[in-house]
Amino acid sequence: MxxxxxxxxxxxxxxxxxEKLHVGRPNIGDRERLLERISTILDNRWLTNNGPFVQEFExxxxxxxxxxxxxxxxxxxxxxxxxxxxxxxxxxVIIPSFTFVxxxxxxxxxxxxxVFCDIDPRTHTIDPRRVEEQITPxxxxxxxxxxxxxxxxxxxLEEIARRRNLRxxxxxxxxxxxxxxxxxxxxxxxxxxxxxHATKFLNSFEGGCxxxxxxxxxxxxxxxxxxGFAGYDRVIYxxxxxxxxxxxxxxxxxxxxxxxxxxxxxxxHYQQYxxxxxxxxxxxxxxxxxxxxxxxxxxxxxxxxxxxxxxxDQILALLHAENVLVRRYFFPGCHRMEPYRSYWPHAxxxxxxxxxxxxxxxxxxxxxxxGEKDIEVICALIRFAVEHGREIAGALQSHDNRIPxxxxxx
Ligand code: T4K
Numbered sequence: 241m242x243x244x245x246x247x248x249x250x251x252x253x254x255x256x257x258x259e260k261l262h263v264g265r266p267n268i269g270d271r272e273r274l275l276e277r278i279s280t281i282l283d284n285r286w287l288t289n290n291g292p293f294v295q296e297f298e299x300x301x302x303x304x305x306x307x308x309x310x311x312x313x314x315x316x317x318x319x320x321x322x323x324x325x326x327x328x329x330x331x332x333v334i335i336p337s338f339t340f341v342x343x344x345x346x347x348x349x350x351x352x353x354x355v356f357c358d359i360d361p362r363t364h365t366i367d368p369r370r371v372e373e374q375i376t377p378x379x380x381x382x383x384x385x386x387x388x389x390x391x392x393x394x395x396x397l398e399e400i401a402r403r404r405n406l407r408x409x410x411x412x413x414x415x416x417x418x419x420x421x422x423x424x425x426x427x428x429x430x431x432x433x434x435x436x437h438a439t440k441f442l443n444s445f446e447g448g449c450x451x452x453x454x455x456x457x458x459x460x461x462x463x464x465x466x467x468g469f470a471g472y473d474r475v476i477y478x479x480x481x482x483x484x485x486x487x488x489x490x491x492x493x494x495x496x497x498x499x500x501x502x503x504x505x506x507x508x509h510y511q512q513y514x515x516x517x518x519x520x521x522x523x524x525x526x527x528x529x530x531x532x533x534x535x536x537x538x539x540x541x542x543x544x545x546x547x548x549x550x551x552x553d554q555i556l557a558l559l560h561a562e563n564v565l566v567r568r569y570f571f572p573g574c575h576r577m578e579p580y581r582s583y584w585p586h587a588x589x590x591x592x593x594x595x596x597x598x599x600x601x602x603x604x605x606x607x608x609x610x611g612e613k614d615i616e617v618i619c620a621l622i623r624f625a626v627e628h629g630r631e632i633a634g635a636l637q638s639h640d641n642r643i644p645x646x647x648x649x650x
Contacts, residue, residue, distance in 0.1 A: 241620055241624075242620070242621065242624045245628050245631055245632050245635055248558060248561070248562070248624075248625075248632070249558075249561035249562045249563075250557060250558045250561035250562075250636070251632075251635055251636070255561065255562045255563045256562040256563065256564070256617050256621060257562060257563035257564060257614070257617070258563070259563065260563045260565055261563060261564050261565060261605045261610065261614060261618075262565050262605060262609075263439075263565060263566060263567045263569075263603050263604065263605050263606075264438070264439030264567075264607075265439075265605070265607050265608075265609035265610070266438040266439065266443050266607075266609075267441065267442070267443065267495065267498070267502045267607050267608045267609075268608070269494040269495045269497055269498035270494055270497060270498060273494050273497065274490060274491060274494040277293065277490035277493065277494065278487060278490055280490075281293065281486045281487060281490060284486075286486060287485060287486050287487075288483055288484075288485040288486055289466070289483060290466070290483070291485075291486040291489070292486075293486045293489035293490050293493060294312050294483075294484050294485075294486060294489040296489070296493060297312055297444075297484070297489040297492045297493050297496075298310040298311065298312050298449070300493060300496055301426075301449060301451065301496075302451075304417075304424075304496065305424045305425070305426035305427065305451060306423075306424060306426070306427065307424075307426040307427040307451045307452070307453060308427075308452070308453045308455065308458070309451065309452050309453070309454075309455065309458035310426075310449050310450070310451050311449060311450045311451075311458060311461045311462055311465060312447065312448075312449045312483075312484040312488075312489060312492075313447065313448045313449055313450065313465055313482040313483070313484055314446060314447065314448070314481070314482055314483060314484055314485070314488075315435065315437065315446050315447060315448045316342065316411075316413045316433050316434065316435030316436075316437065316447075316448030317342040317345065317346055317448070318448070318465075318480070318482040319433045319434075319435075319448040319449060319450050319482065320342065320343065320346035320347075320383075320409075320411060320433050321346045321349060321350060321480075321482075322450065322461055322464045322465055322480065322482050323409055323431050323433055323450045323461060324346060324347060324350065324352060324381075324383070324409065325350060325464065326431075326457055326460045326461045326464055327381060327407040327409060327430055327431065327457070328380065328381075328407065329347065329350075329352050329380050329381045329383075329407065329409075330352060330380045331352070331353065331378035331379065331380050332352070332353045332354075332355045332376060332378045332379045332380065333347050333352055333353070333354060333355065333379070333380060333381045333382065333383050334354075334355045334357050334366075334371050334374050334375070334379060334381070334382045334383070335347070335354045335355070335356065335357065335366070335382075335383045335384070335385070335574075336356070336357055336358075336359050336365065336366040336384065336385055336387075336594070337356035337357070337358075337573040337574045337575040337587070337591055337594045338359045338364065338387070338570055338573055338574075338593075338594045338597060338598060339385045339387065339411065339570055339574060340413070340569070340570055341574050341577055342413075343383060343385055343411050343574070344356075344574040344577075344580060347383065348579070348580075352380075353378075354383075354574070354580070355374050355376075355379070356573075356574060356575045356580070356584075356587055356590070356591060356594075357370045357371055357374050357591075358370045358590065358591045358592065358593045358594055359593050359594055359597065360393070360593070361593045361596070361597060363390060363392070363393070364387050364388065364390070364526065364540075364597065365384065365385065365386065365387050365390065365391075365392035365393065366382075366384045366385065366392055366393075366397070367393075367593070368393045368396035368397055368400060371397065371400055372400060375400075375404055375406070379404075379406060380406065380407065381401075381406050381407040381408065381409060382397055382400070382401055382406055382407075382408050382409070383409045383410075383411060384397055384408070384409075384410055384411070384429075385410070385411040385413070385414075386410060386411070386412050386414060386415035386418065386425055387414060387538075388414055388526060388537075388538040388540055389414040389415045389416075389417075389418040389441075389528075389534055389535050389536075389537060389538060390415075390418070390526075390528065390529070390534070391415065391418065391419075391420035391425060391428075391532075392410070394410075394420050394428050394429070397429070398428070398429065401429070407430050408429035408430050409429055409430060409431055409432070409433070410425070410428055410429045410431075410432040410433070411432075411433055412425050412426070412432040412433055412434050412451075413433065413434060413435035413437075413440070413448070414435075414440070414441075414535075414537065414538060415432075415434070415535070416434050416436075416440070416441060416442050416535060417441070417442070417499060417503060417533060417534075417535045418532065418533055418534050418535055419532045419533040419534075420532065421532075422532070424533065426451040427451065427452075427453050430452065430454060430457065431450050431451065431452040431454070431457060431461075432450070432451050432452070433448060433449070433450050433451075434448055434449050434451070435447075435448045436448055436449070436488070436492055436495075440537065441502055441503075441506065441535040441537035441607075442492070442495045442496065442499055442502065442535075443491065443492075443495055444484065444488040444489065444491045444492035444495065445487070445488050445491050446488060447484050447488045447489075447491075447492060448484075449484075460477070463476065463477045463479055464477060464478070464479045464480065464482070465479065465480070465481070465482030465483055466479060466481070466482075466483060467479040467480065467481065501608075502535070502607075502608060503534075503535055503536065505607070505608050506535060506536035506537055506606055506607065507534075507536045508612075509536070509539065509606040509607075509610060509615060510525075510528065510536040510539055510606070512612060512615050512616075512619075513525055513539050513541075513604060513606075513615060513619065514527070516615065516616065516619035516620075516623075517541070517619055517622060517623070520548075520622060520623050520626050521547045521548060521549075521626055522543055522544040522545065522546065522547030522548030522549070522626060523541055523542075523543055523544075523548060523622060523626060524541070524542045524544075525539065525540070525541055525542075526538075526539075526540040526541075526542065536606070537606065537607070538569070538603060538606075539603065539604040539605075539606045540569075540601055540602070540603055540604070541601070541602045541603075541604055541622075542597070542600045542601055543555060543600050543601075543602065544600065545600075548626045548629055549626060549629020549630045549632075549633060550625060550626065550629045550632060550633055552568070552599060552600055552601070552602060553568075554632070554633060554636065555602065555622065555625060556568065556602060558621070558625050558632070559602075559618070559621065559622075562621055564605065564618055564621070565605070566602045566603060566604055566605070567602070567603040568598075568601065568602060568603070569601065569603040570598060570601075571598045571599070571601070572598050572599075573588075573591065573594045573595065573598045575587035575588060575591060575594070576588070604618065605618070
């Protein structure tokens with residue numbers, strides 16, 4: 241526990257944690273089960289190309305999410321690219337700027353223009369009213385993101401897509417195991433894409449999938465992720481290599497078996513953060529709807545500098561010095577990253593909520609690698625920092641320029 245500001249690591253004290261505490265430390269399920277499966281893979285001598293574990297993983301996801309088709313892929317970025325192409329996205333597609341850059345890149349990579357749309361500050365997801373304003377004769381679709389696993393305004397987006405004859409794809413990278421009005425994410429819009437990256441709640445080392453209830457679309461996506469092969473020597477479509485390998489599927493299946501444990505750990509962490517940060521001026525935790533199912537994988541804190549006495553980046557620098565490697569997901573917004581910032585240097589004028597929010601958020605460590613005691617210490621540090629905000633800000637200013645302009649976290 242800190243008692244005076246000089247004991248803070250950023251002002252010369254010892255870091256609160258000896259080892260770095262990361263956001264995005266992977267959840268590891270039953271190690272023995274995983275190793276058994278890997279051993280079977282080696283015995284099978286079937287390492288990739290629609291092997292038995294990939295097929296089992298796909299069926300397990302379909303069952304778990306109650307969706308007709310799951311097509312496993314090597315990662316969510318490629319899954320987004322393939323789903324976009326299979327849906328016939330072309331010209332312009334409307335997306336939020338407040339997302340991981342892969343959402344935008346998946347379109348731009350194929351010559352489709354991402355049109356950045358502002359978010360609703362209450363939900364952090366794309367604002368359907370702003371979507372409507374961005375539609376032009378060149379618009380072919382909407383790619384919305386269930387950010388932090390919180391479903392976007394699905395009903396309103398489906399209504400717009402229907403009325404304006406647009407295809408609707410959801411980037412559900414964060415939303416495995418999350419529900420909307422009691423129904424699990426996976427079967428909304430034309431298709432949804434999940435990520436099983438190591439940092440995700442449910443991981444397959446690297447991996448992703450597309451889920452859909454549309455049989456024809458599923459068949460097309462299956463072809464596309466395997467070079468367009470419809471059988472030996474028979475290519476009937478343009479395709480790429482989006483296949484998931486067997487070791488990833490083995491990890492995915494093993495993770496699925498521990499999914500309920502991951503959720504309860506994450507939920508307990510989220511509740512602890514909420515409890516221990518309650519009443520800290522200028523600090524607000526993004527809340528999950530307790531009526532819905534959530535995976536609680538992203539613990540997001542919003543900081544109001546005027547009330548906290550410290551800026552988001554000052555709090556980040558202070559925590560990094562203590563070896564708490566909080567992240568600024570998703571700063572500064574895709575529109576401020578290349579190539580988009582060069583294409584549309586004035587995009588920020590249309591994105592006031594994205595601009596504002598991306599300067600206020602911090603993502604906190606959670607998952608099975610983080611313990612109750614760790615969270616207690618992190619919250620005590622945040623509380624102490626805010627209680628002594630102005631004093632610390634003053635000390636930082638006079639203590640040489642310790643706040644880095646860009647923050648390197650590795
Ligand atoms: N759409 C959305 C909305 C997404 O958030 C993402 C991915 C995608 C699409 C694309 O999905 P994939 O194509 O990746 O399946 C990380 C992840 O690489 C990325 O998957 C994720 N979103 C994003 C939010 O986070 P970085 O650039 O922040 O990764 P990095 O290397 O800084 O790692 C994050 C933290 O995790 C580090 O502090 C260390 C820790 N870590 C990471 C790995 C890989 C570990 O402790 N162990 C590990 O094995 O993007």
